[in-house]
Amino acid sequence: MAVIGFEEKLWSAADKLRNNMDSGEYKHVVLGLIFLKYVSDSFQEKWQELMDLDPDFAEDRDAYMADGVFWVPTNARWSYIANHAKSPEIGKVVDNALDAIEKENITLKGVLPKSYARPELDKRILGEIIDLFTNMNVGGTVAKEKDILGRVYEYFLGKFAANEGKGGGEFYTPKSVVKLMVEMLQPYKGYVYDPACGSGGMFVQSLKFVEEHSGNKFDISVYGQESNPTTWKLAKMNLAIRGIESNLGTKNADTFHNDLHKTLKADYVLANPPFNDSDWGQPSLLEDPRWKFGTPPAGNANYAWLEHMIDKLGQNGKAAIVLANGSLSSTTSSEGEIRKNIISADLVEAIVALPDKLFYTTGIPVCVWFLNRNKKHKGKTLFIDGRKLGQMVSRRLRELTEVEINKIAALFINWQSKNEYIDIQGLCKETTLEEIESNDYILTPGRYVGTEEEEADGELFEEKMERLTVALSQQFIQSKKLEQEIRNQLEGIGYEF
Secondary structure, three states: OOOOOHHHHHHHHHHHOOOOOOHHHHHHHHHHHHHHHHHHHHHHHHHHHHHHHOHHHOOOHHHHHOOOOOOOOHHHOHHHHHHOOOOOOHHHHHHHHHHHHHHHOHHHOOOOOOOOOOOOOOHHHHHHHHHHHHOOOOOHHHHHOOOHHHHHHHHHHHHHHHHHHHHOHHHOOOHHHHHHHHHHHOOOOEEEEEOOOOOOHHHHHHHHHHHHOOOOHHHEEEEEOOOOHHHHHHHHHHHHHOOOOEEOOOOOOOOOOOOOOOOOOEEEEEEOOOOOOOOOOHHHHOOOOOOOOOOOOOOOOHHHHHHHHHHHEEEEEEEEEEEEHHHHOOOOOOHHHHHHHHHHOOOEEEEEEOOOOOOOOOOOOEEEEEEEOOOOOOOEEEEEEOOOOOEEOOOOOEEOOHHHHHHHHHHHHHHHHOOOOOOEOOOEEEEEHHHHHHOOOOOOOHHHHOOOOOOOOOOOHHHHHHHHHHHHHHHHHHHHHHHHHHHHHHHHOOOOO
């Protein structure tokens, strides 16, 4: 995660205030306040602009709505809240402010956290956090671009995900992974869909991509769904801070059992669904029309996610989906047959293997499936082995660098356009459907790209591993034989086991 300075400084100051408060609980306290500061600052800037033009328009709600600015009642404006920061009633002041904003802005109904008055929340700490945010330097122009607070929110999301680890990082896909997916998929225009959207990072990065490539953010429309109610609220706030209009439904909902976008046909699907979910409710969905390539097994949702997303793709739709590596080779239950059917339908455009330790929730290496209903190179699939990529940024977390992201994205884009692309031993290879078929429809990139170089003794790494595996197996067999021989000898002299 790139640190620009003030985000890290602000995080350090805010984190010191939480004392013994659980990170998962503190997350909603802080992110709710960041959102409140954002809507208030945006409102205040517009209010000042209208006051300078004509004071009569300063309290005209329509003037704010026309610019996409949330209407903020007097008792919800940051100046009012900051004046009560030292009051023992500050919790109720904040709750009332958030409630007032929800009532005045229908798109925020049921989204904002309103539990600041609860007794267990230390009001002194709450007041100090408010003081901290009050002193944030948000200049007029920067506030208008919705960048400072957006960056703070994004940085804080990542830090909370890291702190909560396996139990709490599920709402957040690491920024470097999202950026790689977006740079490869290039969602310039159309409908962008994420059926397991977490806190909305895929949408934020898609919008950044459009803006960085001189596109118009109004050319993309985002549709998403999230089953966790608190995470759904985080997504709504995250997108509102960025000024992204979205359709995430009116509430959280399970994508498999309550699809909120049944008729949607997306131009782009970007998703990081839960890995290897073993309890996704398959028995009640056995005859679901989404399973065009076979019924996914009850014990693992990986292929249910794949088939759901394929079903959501439009005629020229493309998808980038993060899955556990097991999805590339598993033959458990019906998975091997489903994978064969998806490959045979010529939907798999590329597979990218990624290194381990990229995610807060798990240390396992993962992969990204790139699917395309209208591939440029029919009957061809690009394999990229990126398992050696990334730099360790902490003892247990790795990140892809900007250079690495650009390198992998360039490989894919150059291959699509046949622009200076060549296979690189150990990194990338264009493969035919016939070759994949000859490999039993296994999609593990290392099987196709080979190894980077020969070992010093001239023996390939895979050959050496095979030789060592055989040798170890033989040693194990010999040891078992020896153990049985000793047992026989001891039993012969009357020893009982």
